[in-house]
Amino acid sequence: MIKFGPSGTDEAFAAAGYSHTTEVPGFVRDNGLDIFEYSFGRGVRITPETAEKIGLAFREKEVGISVHAPYYINFAGEDPEKLRSSFDHLFASLDAVKHFGGQRAVFHPGSPLKSDRREAMTRLLGAVDRFMNEFYDRGYQDCYVCAETMGKINQLGDLDEVIEIVNLADNILPCIDFGHLNARTYGSLKTKDDFRRVIDALIDRVGEKKTKIMHVHFSKIEYGKGGEIRHLTFADETYGPEFEPLAEILAEYRLEPWILSESAGTQSIDAKTMKNLYFKHSNDK
Numbered sequence: 001m002i003k004f005g006p007s008g009t010d011e012a013f014a015a016a017g018y019s020h021t022t023e024v025p026g027f028v029r030d031n032g033l034d035i036f037e038y039s040f041g042r043g044v045r046i047t048p049e050t051a052e053k054i055g056l057a058f059r060e061k062e063v064g065i066s067v068h069a070p071y072y073i074n075f076a077g078e079d080p081e082k083l084r085s086s087f088d089h090l091f092a093s094l095d096a097v098k099h100f101g102g103q104r105a106v107f108h109p110g111s112p113l114k115s116d117r118r119e120a121m122t123r124l125l126g127a128v129d130r131f132m133n134e135f136y137d138r139g140y141q142d143c144y145v146c147a148e149t150m151g152k153i154n155q156l157g158d159l160d161e162v163i164e165i166v167n168l169a170d171n172i173l174p175c176i177d178f179g180h181l182n183a184r185t186y187g188s189l190k191t192k193d194d195f196r197r198v199i200d201a202l203i204d205r206v207g208e209k210k211t212k213i214m215h216v217h218f219s220k221i222e223y224g225k226g227g228e229i230r231h232l233t234f235a236d237e238t239y240g241p242e243f244e245p246l247a248e249i250l251a252e253y254r255l256e257p258w259i260l261s262e263s264a265g266t267q268s269i270d271a272k273t274m275k276n277l278y279f280k281h282s283n284d285k
């Protein structure tokens with residue numbers, strides 16, 4: 001089943017008088033949504049006890065939960081100590097999502113910093129491969145790490161690079177951030193066929209199974225010469241992308257991704273708009 005929800009708590013959550021994460025699943029359900037993404041962007045700081053409490057609240061309302069790993073993870077780094085700490089931050093994110101009762105941890109693959117892009121990508125692939133060996137040795141088979149497409153051109157994580165990463169192991173899913181893809185290609189996602197090309201590339205090169213259950217981030221994003229500048233809301237009419245042509249493709253291909261809104265402050269409202277657009281084009285109810 002396709003699922004929609006907000007990434008992080010938004011203005012409507014605060015306006016309703018809520019503040020604690022245990023209140024999120026009720027809010028998500030009240031808004032007709034299914035899932036939530038919890039951000040550890042600035043670090044994994046949660047005790048197992050708190051995480052278990054949050055997990056209980058999500059299970060009671062049958063709301064799905066994923067996590068976003070720290071932004072400073074860099075699998076392309078040259079310094080072995082920093083690379084080890086990137087591994088540890090992603091494992092800590094996986095531990096937290098297990099306590100929450102979820103399975104998915106999204107991560108930003110990395111940045112070449114001052115090195116050649118292809119050399120950095122080779123280092124990154126080697127590091128992710130070693131990470132995944134440890135992942136299986138340590139018994140995380142029930143979880144997925146989701147490699148995200150990135151919005152800034154100088155970051156690793158265009159569509160081809162994410163496909164290479166995803167193909168390293170069974171438990172790596174693509175996290176396709178369509179706002180990021182659109183920003184780094186200066187607005188290339190406009191028509192149904194533009195989205196179809198992305199989905200076809202995934203089906204051809206990572207396979208139907210992973211494409212069907214992929215992770216998706218969606219928001220409109222302002223961009224410039226270097227790609228992503230900032231996240232916008234669905235009120236934007238300049239930068240895009242629009243969700244409706246993607247909704248048509250998702251319905252046509254009967255895909256069942258997790259779709260998280262990363263709008264700037266209106267995540268729950270824009271997630272509901274996406275869900276409505278999807279069901280306008282799908283016969284499934």
Ligand SMILES: [Zn+2]
Binds near residue numbers: 068106108148
């Ligand atoms: Zn991200």
